[in-house]
Amino acid sequence: MAQYKVVERFVSINGEGPSAGQLAVFIRFKGCNLACSYCDTAWANTENAAFTSMSEDDIYRYIKETAIKNVTLTGGEPLLQPAIIDLLKLLATDEALHVEIETNGSIDITPYTLMYNPPVFTMDYKLPGSLMESSMLVSNFERLTQKDTLKFVIGSLEDFNVARDIIHRHALVGKCNVYLSAVFGQIRLEEIVELMKDHHMNGVNLQLQMHKIIWDPNEKGV
Numbered sequence: 001m002a003q004y005k006v007v008e009r010f011v012s013i014n015g016e017g018p019s020a021g022q023l024a025v026f027i028r029f030k031g032c033n034l035a036c037s038y039c040d041t042a043w044a045n046t047e048n049a050a051f052t053s054m055s056e057d058d059i060y061r062y063i064k065e066t067a068i069k070n071v072t073l074t075g076g077e078p079l080l081q082p083a084i085i086d087l088l089k090l091l092a093t094d095e096a097l098h099v100e101i102e103t104n105g106s107i108d109i110t111p112y113t114l115m116y117n118p119p120v121f122t123m124d125y126k127l128p129g130s131l132m133e134s135s136m137l138v139s140n141f142e143r144l145t146q147k148d149t150l151k152f153v154i155g156s157l158e159d160f161n162v163a164r165d166i167i168h169r170h171a172l173v174g175k176c177n178v179y180l181s182a183v184f185g186q187i188r189l190e191e192i193v194e195l196m197k198d199h200h201m202n203g204v205n206l207q208l209q210m211h212k213i214i215w216d217p218n219e220k221g222v
């Protein structure tokens, strides 16, 4: 059975995305192919980050032990785990679970959208301030459905303008959820709201990272 590198696992309220405010069990995988300027989990992406090697069965057993229905797979970049499709297929057999995956927009999600009972995707589009925009795979937009979310993490006016242009050009509102989030501590939330008002951004959600409000923003495992 395949092994997965898990850097942390915990139960918390989901602070982000379409299930924000609900309890979720989090599995955070090691390693990422990008290096966003603002990454709040860069520690999980270093070569020497401590991890637990877990099989699909180990992960599934842990999830069931928590008795929590919502599962969030994150990282690092979860789609880099070589056998992630096997884990997703195992979790998909359990209709009682609601599985979400956070992915960075650089990896083709097609195989994971075509499977039986696919997970809910929150996919980032990395904006200029991340310094990772050139890695974005725009073809992924076509794979997102109404249950999925395309998310833009904004750190500047330039980021906002690029996000707005992409939302408009690809007619994303109505195709999937569209979320704007702030690079934590880098831009005032009022500024984003004013920009949303100025540009009549109907159907777009501003999301806060609730866990960074509830707990110390640098706290792990929450």
Ligand SMILES: C[S@@+](CC[C@H](N)C(=O)[O-])C[C@H]1O[C@@H](n2cnc3c(N)ncnc32)[C@H](O)[C@@H]1O
Residues within 6 Å of the ligand: 032, 038, 039, 040, 041, 074, 075, 076, 077, 078, 102, 103, 104, 105, 123, 124, 151, 153, 181, 182, 183, 184, 209
């Ligand atoms: C740590 S990433 C892991 C999943 C995947 N690698 C990705 O980037 O989507 C989870 C989410 O946290 C967001 N994030 C990371 N650092 C952040 C920060 N400093 N402020 C706001 N959001 C941040 C990412 O943009 C992403 O949406």
Ligand SMILES: Nc1nc2[nH]cc(C(=O)O)c2c(=O)[nH]1
Residues within 6 Å of the ligand: 012, 013, 014, 015, 016, 041, 072, 074, 075, 102, 211, 222
């Ligand atoms: N509470 C909490 N909710 C989250 N939603 C997405 C997270 C992530 O790091 O992907 C996250 C996280 O790290 N903590």
Ligand code: SF4
Residues within 6 Å of the ligand: 032, 033, 034, 035, 036, 039, 040, 041, 042, 045, 075, 076, 077, 104
């Ligand atoms: S893609 Fe996600 S995990 Fe990777 S560096 Fe960017 S925010 Fe961090």
Ligand SMILES: [Mg+2]
Residues within 6 Å of the ligand: 040, 041
């Ligand atoms: Mg996080």
